[in-house]
Amino acid sequence: MAKLSADIPKLVEHFGPSLSRIPAGGWADTREDDKLVKTHCCFCGQQCGIQLRVRENKIIGFEPWEDFPFNRGKLCPKGVKRYMQDEHPDRLKSPLQRVQDKGFVPVGWDAALDRVVSEIRRIQETYGKDSFAILTGASLTNEKAYLMGKFARVALQTANIDYNGRLCMVSAGTASKKVFGIDRSGNPWSDIVAADVILVAGANIAECAPITTDYIWRARDRGAKLIVIDPRMTPIARNADLYIPVRPGGDIGVFNGMLHVMIKRGWIDQDYISKHTIGFEEVARTVEKYTPEYAARIAGVPASMIVRAAELFGPAKTSFVMHARGIEHHSKGVENCIAMMSLALATGRLGREGCGYAMITGQGNGQGGREQGQKCDQLPGNRKIDDPEARRYIAGVWDVPESSIPGKGLSAVPLMEAIHSGKIKGLISICFNPVVSLPDANFTREALGKLEFYTAIDFFLSETAQHADIVLAGSLMEEDEGTTTNVEGRVIRHRKVVSPPEGAWEDWKILLELARRLGKGNKFDYAGPREIFDELRVASKGSVSDYYGMTWDRIDENNGLFWPCPSLDHPGTPRLYEDGKFGHPDGKAHFIPVEWRPSVEMPDEEYPIILTTGRVVSHFLSGTQTRRIGALVDQTSEPFCEMHPQLATKLGIADCDFVKVESRRGHVVVHAKVVKTIRPDTVFVPYHWPHDRSANNMTIRALDPQSEIPEFKICAVRVMKAERPIDPIAKLEVQAGGIR
Amino acid sequence: MTNGEFFIDYSRCIGCEACVQACGECDTHRGVSMIHLETIERRDSVQTAPQICMHCEDPICAQVCPADAIKKTPDGVVQSSLKPRCIGCSNCVMSCPFGVPKYQIDIDQMMKCDMCYDRTSVGKKPMCATVCPSGALTFTTMQDIQRTRQGVPVNEWRFGVEIVRTKVYVMVPKEVTRVDVDLVQIATTAAALPPDPYDVALMLES
Ligand code: SF4
Ligand code: SF4
Ligand code: SF4
Numbered sequence: 017m018a019k020l021s022a023d024i025p026k027l028v029e030h031f032g033p034s035l036s037r038i039p040a041g042g043w044a045d046t047r048e049d050d051k052l053v054k055t056h057c058c059f060c061g062q063q064c065g066i067q068l069r070v071r072e073n074k075i076i077g078f079e080p081w082e083d084f085p086f087n088r089g090k091l092c093p094k095g096v097k098r099y100m101q102d103e104h105p106d107r108l109k110s111p112l113q114r115v116q117d118k119g120f121v122p123v124g125w126d127a128a129l130d131r132v133v134s135e136i137r138r139i140q141e142t143y144g145k146d147s148f149a150i151l152t153g154a155s156l157t158n159e160k161a162y163l164m165g166k167f168a169r170v171a172l173q174t175a176n177i178d179y180n181g182r183l184c185m186v187s188a189g190t191a192s193k194k195v196f197g198i199d200r201s202g203n204p205w206s207d208i209v210a211a212d213v214i215l216v217a218g219a220n221i222a223e224c225a226p227i228t229t230d231y232i233w234r235a236r237d238r239g240a241k242l243i244v245i246d247p248r249m250t251p252i253a254r255n256a257d258l259y260i261p262v263r264p265g266g267d268i269g270v271f272n273g274m275l276h277v278m279i280k281r282g283w284i285d286q287d288y289i290s291k292h293t294i295g296f297e298e299v300a301r302t303v304e305k306y307t308p309e310y311a312a313r314i315a316g317v318p319a320s321m322i323v324r325a326a327e328l329f330g331p332a333k334t335s336f337v338m339h340a341r342g343i344e345h346h347s348k349g350v351e352n353c354i355a356m357m358s359l360a361l362a363t364g365r366l367g368r369e370g371c372g373y374a375m376i377t378g379q380g381n382g383q384g385g386r387e388q389g390q391k392c393d394q395l396p397g398n399r400k401i402d403d404p405e406a407r408r409y410i411a412g413v414w415d416v417p418e419s420s421i422p423g424k425g426l427s428a429v430p431l432m433e434a435i436h437s438g439k440i441k442g443l444i445s446i447c448f449n450p451v452v453s454l455p456d457a458n459f460t461r462e463a464l465g466k467l468e469f470y471t472a473i474d475f476f477l478s479e480t481a482q483h484a485d486i487v488l489a490g491s492l493m494e495e496d497e498g499t500t501t502n503v504e505g506r507v508i509r510h511r512k513v514v515s516p517p518e519g520a521w522e523d524w525k526i527l528l529e530l531a532r533r534l535g536k537g538n539k540f541d542y543a544g545p546r547e548i549f550d551e552l553r554v555a556s557k558g559s560v561s562d563y564y565g566m567t568w569d570r571i572d573e574n575n576g577l578f579w580p581c582p583s584l585d586h587p588g589t590p591r592l593y594e595d596g597k598f599g600h601p602d603g604k605a606h607f608i609p610v611e612w613r614p615s616v617e618m619p620d621e622e623y624p625i626i627l628t629t630g631r632v633v634s635h636f637l638s639g640t641q642t643r644r645i646g647a648l649v650d651q652t653s654e655p656f657c658e659m660h661p662q663l664a665t666k667l668g669i670a671d672c673d674f675v676k677v678e679s680r681r682g683h684v685v686v687h688a689k690v691v692k693t694i695r696p697d698t699v700f701v702p703y704h705w706p707h708d709r710s711a712n713n714m715t716i717r718a719l720d721p722q723s724e725i726p727e728f729k730i731c732a733v734r735v736m737k738a739e740r741p742i743d744p745i746a747k748l749e750v751q752a753g754g755i756r
Numbered sequence: 757m758t759n760g761e762f763f764i765d766y767s768r769c770i771g772c773e774a775c776v777q778a779c780g781e782c783d784t785h786r787g788v789s790m791i792h793l794e795t796i797e798r799r800d801s802v803q804t805a806p807q808i809c810m811h812c813e814d815p816i817c818a819q820v821c822p823a824d825a826i827k828k829t830p831d832g833v834v835q836s837s838l839k840p841r842c843i844g845c846s847n848c849v850m851s852c853p854f855g856v857p858k859y860q861i862d863i864d865q866m867m868k869c870d871m872c873y874d875r876t877s878v879g880k881k882p883m884c885a886t887v888c889p890s891g892a893l894t895f896t897t898m899q900d901i902q903r904t905r906q907g908v909p910v911n912e913w914r915f916g917v918e919i920v921r922t923k924v925y926v927m928v929p930k931e932v933t934r935v936d937v938d939l940v941q942i943a944t945t946a947a948a949l950p951p952d953p954y955d956v957a958l959m960l961e962s
Contacts, residue, residue, distance in 0.1 A: 043786035077781060080886045091887040093777040222770035226889040233768050233891055237906050249956055251770035251802045261956045318962055633772045647777055661799070662957050671799065691799055692955040 019465055020482060022119035024707060024753075025744050030119055031477035032106035033639075033751045037646035040074040040103035047071070052079055055511040056500065057095040058155060058493040059636040061377030062087065062227050063502040064095050065575075068494060068513045075102040075494060075514055085575055086205065086502065092226035093634050093651060100645045101492060102514065106476050108489040109519040120477075120487065125521070125529075128486050132444075133533040135469040135485075136172065139442040145173045146422070149431055149440045153447025154181035154385030155637075156523075157498030157510060158563075159548040161381065162396055162555070163527050163540075164446065165389030168422075170414055170539050171531040175425030176440060178392040180448045180637075182428035184341065185382050186391075186723035187349030188375035194350070195357045195606055196373075196592075197599025198560055199398060200383065200505045203336070203372030204578070204590040209234045210370030211336035213241045213329050217267060217356055218342020218729075222251035223633035225340070225376045225503070235336075241328050245270055246342060247628055248658070248700055249693035258324055261695050263316025264628045264730040267343045268612040271355035273311025273322040274329060275362060276303045283330030288364025292596030295607035299358055302609035314612045316695075334370035335363065341378060341630070345728035349720045351610040361605050367593030377503045379637065380493070384501030387561040388552060392425035396552060397559025413555045414539060427724040429454065429717055436463035446473040446490065446523060451480040452638035452706050455715035455726040458682045473526055478640040479706040489520035496522045498545040499571060504590070506576040507566055524548065557582070560599060615730045616718035619697070623679060623732035625663070626698040629711045630729075639704035643751040653750040655705045656689040657735065660696040664688065669737050674755075676738040677701060679731055682713030685741050685755065699735060703728075707753035708745045760895045762871065762885060763909055764806065765927035769892035771795065771804035775884035782883050783874050788860070790836075790869040791884055801954040806893055808884065809834060809856045809869035811923035817848035817857055817868075825866070832923045833873055837866040853915045853937075871923075901927075910934060 020027065052067040065084025069077040078099050080089035111128035112120035139148050150172070152164045161179075168177035189199040196202070208214065208231040221228045229252060236242060236255070244253040245260045245267065253259040262270055278284055279300055289296045308319035315322065329335060337360045343352040357373060365371035377383050389396035389410075396413075399406035401424050411418035426434055432454060434440040454460045464470065464483040472481035473490040481487050494513040501507045516522060521529075524545060531540040542548050546568055556579075557564040565581040566588075577588035598605040619626055634651035635642040642648045657675050659667075669675055671690040676683055677699065686701065686709060694700060703711035716731040740746075741755060748754035773793055780789040792807040815834045818826040825841035826848060828834050837848070837857075842865045848857040849866065857868040872882035876895075880886075885895035894901065901909055909925035912934040926935065952958060 038787060045783045080883075082881075082886065087889075089881075089886045090889045091774055091778070092772050092889055093774045096774055096777040096781065096887060222772060222890075226770065226772050226774070229768075229770050229890045234904070237904055239906075249802060249954060251772075251804075254802050254954065255767060259959070261959055317960060320962075647780070651773055651777075660957055689798075692952060692957065693802055694956055695960065696957045 021114040021116055025748060027119055027482050028748055028752045033643045034106055035646035035649055035751060036100045036104045036644060039076045041076055053511050053513045054081055055513055056508055057098055058380045059094040059098055061379055061382040061503045062225055063500055063508055064091055064227060066095055068099055070513055073514050075099045087227045090227050090230060093648060094636055094642060097645050097647045101641050104644055106644055107517060108475055109517050110489055112487040114485045128488060129529055129533055131486055132471050135442060139468060143441050146175050147440055148172055148174050148442040149176035151445040151448045152179040152390045154179055154184055154382050155380035156385060156447050157381060157500055158384040158388050158552060159498040159545040160523055161385050161390045162388035162552045163524055163548055166414060167527050167531060170416055171534050171536040173420060173422055175422035176431055177390060177425055178428045178431055179390045180453060181386045182724060183453055183726060184378045185386055187344035187720055187725045188353050189386055190723040191350045191353030191357060194608060195354055198592055201374035201503060202366060202592045203374060204504050205231050207370055207372045208232060208336050211235055211240055211334045213332040213335045215243045215329055215337045217245040217339045219338060219340035219376050220250040220630060224631050226633060243325050243328055247695050247698050258328055260317055260321045260325060264626050264698055265346060265615040266315040267352045268355045268610060269311040269314030270322055271359060272303045272306035273308055274326040275358055276306040277323055277326035278330040281330060284362040285364030293361055293605045293607055299607045299609045335365045336372050338374045338376055340376040342729060345725060347616045347718045347720050347727045348613060349725050350722040354608050355610045358607060361607060367591060381500035383505060392427050397556035398561045399559055410555060429719055429726055432460055432463050435467060438466060441468040443467055443470045449478040449480045449638035449640050452710055455712050455728060456681050456717040457710050457712040473523055476640055488526050490523040490526060491516045491520060499549060505578045507571055508576040509568060509571050616727055617716050617731045619732045623734050625733050625735055627714055627731050627733040628698055628700050628729050629703045629715060632702045635704040649751045654755055655686050655702050655709050655711060657686050658689045658691055658694050658700040660694050661690050661692060662696040664690045667735055674738040674740055675735055677714060677733050677735050679714035679733045684709055684713055685738050705753055709753045759897060761898055762924040763894045763901050763927060765892050766805045768890040769804050769806055770890045772889060774887045774889055775806050775893055778883040778887045782872055790867060800952060807854060810854050811871060813921040816851045820847040820851045833871045835870050836868050839865055842866055853920060
């Protein structure tokens, strides 16, 4: 496959994104006999409880689920409108086959699956097992995540499987494992409310984790102080007691500077440090030089702000520290997180009511998706794939020879690079839209064009699936059942609300059928997701993220269970690190010193402005789902370039002007949004849109060496006034990448 | 109707529009949202403010309606216009001090927030106040709000010389007992304005 099978406007005409605006069957009064099914929203890691309203196997609306403890009926606009993705005109209802110059034609399941299997065989026989890769997603249920990892290692025996959580939780996860020995938020969200000071860095909570707002405001009702660190004044920053408009990439300046002041003023817990941690002396030596003035130069903010942050945070009795992608999407993402964790650790404020630490997951199953073995370096139960004991154990669970399990494969970006360089020739993807979500989108498009064979499992034809040879029509979250693990580490149940439309299959059935045709059917003999979960429980037994004691019934009865939950009578573990016990073999937390270093691409004369990217509240990730829901598209219909009036004046740009934002790798033309709520040296473009509206046209393929997360949060651009674009892409509907 | 009361706390609002999206989902609204989310001045700040109908004790919209199309229920909820009566004159639209009623041209009728009467009359909470993730819109008991919030609820407004009492409460700082709304001179010169509290560039200079 060399190029798209038809030009983009033609593909859009047939497959959307088009907009769904009214419920199936039109607006109708609720009826007594409507079925309300308790399940969860799939559009972020908070996994709010929601009841979907069903009539005649169609989802026609929703009703808040006020008894679910996490969100108590609250929802963001994505949750309110998520039911509109059902009965959608763009829904794929049969496998598709690519026909050059024509686009796609429907094809029967037998023919589609045979073709996929024969291409897998041909490519693996010709170029070796690892030449066929799998890209998966962190919005899959635990059951599917587990199945994908096993499918790669057992059915394909390829090392090359990775997931889009690589763009999400890996920096936080790596740092958390290194410092605390466990990769999970340390506390249930109820602990936020009991904190006296809340420190939030790089997390646009109002838009990306809206329900968490309620927890923070409830803490403030008790008198808690709020500190927000972000280059943009986000909606929660408006109410903060201290808002620090950090320069993108300057976070370590704030954290090390705060610790410096806290040590000087004696606001650390020496007793806790000596009893429950190692390595503090070296961290203390490192932050010695981070005087407020030195730290301020790195952070790009007045020194007084860093001192004030230390004064608010240091002496508090209880505190909660939380971060998200803003500090994690960096070539030093892991180090950013480590520096922030040191603040919680040095004060000993962990593992108690009101004292904790959390990383805010982004994707639907951001937590569980990274535990079940679909990462390139991981087996189920968060086990390392190069750990001989882990390999033996999992080989036993899977009933395969240990030696048949491949070793560590490539992570998402190097995997795309291996496709580009011709090392990887075949690809299966599910729940991943790399054309929109990977950095340096032009490179990704080029790479996909080099594949000999690509099959995508999807329910809508995503911008990446447009490149496929065969598309397999899979299932929406509500058309299948399983579990996810929410932002707190709480494992919850997604119920099957309706069946997939005729002609589409549950994803797990597709995988089982592929495995059977590859001659591995006996290793994938499940009646359904419940049986997959039961195997997952065994596979995770004895691991850090132990699900063994959970059953679907127990999860239902308890409104979710927190891991680790090692036995059937175990209540689960909402709060980690109680009594200063950490996940490392020595039981202690490990302080790690970190020094600030520059980002990979700093602004210069040619590209003098910093670009940072992120999300808006009405869209989810690459927009495959939310760009098909009318109300959400109306709320935010196009990306924009947020810039400070000072910068706008310098560039001769007025609010709403068309502007070209351009890096060394690519550009977009979008409308300018001139606002005083952003640093004057930085512009912001949200990334949910495709093609010429894709923020990732500009972002850089630079990775954190430890987590291999891309540096989405900083690259160098120039911005200039532009003419209204009139090319065929610009004329598309806005949800498809057009501009008005 | 439940013994809940409606409380608005503008300071909590994060502008997410969950309320706007959810309001349209009510049986009686059929996709049309009755709540207004005001973005105060996006250039200067991220402040937003939700506006539902305040359900005045003595509703001006009903007083000025020549067709007597706006009714108040015994439990104090001011309803949308009655379809057979509403003549679409928009007197109510002009007179409401909170800017709530809207004339819907496609159905030639005034529609407004009816506090989700189909829900509240059967003991459920209004849609917007159930989903609002920040608690800017809350439907709960007076005791609960007094126990859990720092501000105090008030439901008395002064517009110039006119006093208006509403069913819906707003949360204000402790010392405030009434919201006084006066005309302000907006053509003030830039120099006379207070320094902009939300200008990030100014923060960096300090
Ligand atoms: S997107 Fe997240 S916050 Fe919004 S309703 Fe869904 S789970 Fe809740
Ligand atoms: S739902 Fe609540 S927080 Fe969101 S815009 Fe409406 S009032 Fe504001
Ligand atoms: S109370 Fe009901 S009708 Fe009124 S704004 Fe809220 S959701 Fe809409």
